Amino acid sequence: MSSIKCYNAVMALEKKFAANGNSWSIVIPKSVLAVLNINPVLDKVSLEIEPDGLKIKKLPRKS
Numbered sequence: 097m098s099s100i101k102c103y104n105a106v107m108a109l110e111k112k113f114a115a116n117g118n119s120w121s122i123v124i125p126k127s128v129l130a131v132l133n134i135n136p137v138l139d140k141v142s143l144e145i146e147p148d149g150l151k152i153k154k155l156p157r158k159s
Contacts, residue, residue: 142155
């Protein structure tokens with residue numbers, strides 16, 4: 097179960113990790129993907145590890 101809170105166009109989520117084979121995953125709600133204009137079938141994202149967390153950024157589509 098997740099909790100979604102919005103503060104002046106900033107969305108905050110609380111998510112739990114789920115086991116996925118030998119890895120761990122976090123499910124991103126469709127509503128979040130829609131706000132970020134990310135199509136999970138066509139788009140790729142980058143994961144940036146920062147001192148205080150993980151940043152997920154949409155990559156430009158290659159033509």
